[in-house]
Amino acid sequence: MNSVGLGALGTRGRGGGLGGASYGEGAGRLGVKKERDINISAGTAVIQGSLDKELIRRVIKRHIAQIRYCYERELQSSPGLFGKVATRFVISAAGRVQQAKVEQTTLKNAKVERCVLSKIRTWRFPKPKGGGIVIVKYPFIFKTSG
Numbered sequence: 001m002n003s004v005g006l007g008a009l010g011t012r013g014r015g016g017g018l019g020g021a022s023y024g025e026g027a028g029r030l031g032v033k034k035e036r037d038i039n040i041s042a043g044t045a046v047i048q049g050s051l052d053k054e055l056i057r058r059v060i061k062r063h064i065a066q067i068r069y070c071y072e073r074e075l076q077s078s079p080g081l082f083g084k085v086a087t088r089f090v091i092s093a094a095g096r097v098q099q100a101k102v103e104q105t106t107l108k109n110a111k112v113e114r115c116v117l118s119k120i121r122t123w124r125f126p127k128p129k130g131g132g133i134v135i136v137k138y139p140f141i142f143k144t145s146g
Contacts, residue, residue, distance in 0.1 A: 041141045089135075
């Protein structure tokens with residue numbers, strides 16, 4: 001024969017096949033996944049321009065999972081993370097977000113803040129009546145319970 005056999009490598013569980021250990025026995029555990037309720041709410045939105053507040057709220061609500069993702073991702077490494085991120089974004093006459101920035105934050109987590117802004121910049125809104133721009137100041141409040 002032209003093949004080389006490896007024989008018994010002792011890969012059966014923690015004991016290397018000795019002492020009757022079965023496969024996977026003694027392996028570490030990841031622990032129980034903690035259930036947390038994540039709450040992302042909005043403070044009072046301030047809108048300047050000719051786009052209805054309700055239309056803006058609907059677009060934000062439709063994309064809230066993107067904002068939740070930004071927060072949940074950072075909760076993995078910072079479990080006690082909470083606070084408010086007040087954003088300001090400008091909607092162009094075409095309904096696209098042309099500018100977004102953080103005006104105020106108590107969250108103080110640059111990763112979440114950058115992620116939130118990057119998501120907002122991809123959103124599309126209805127075109128404002130009569131053209132022009134719309135300025136939106138929108139606070140996101142992040143907290144967990146449980």
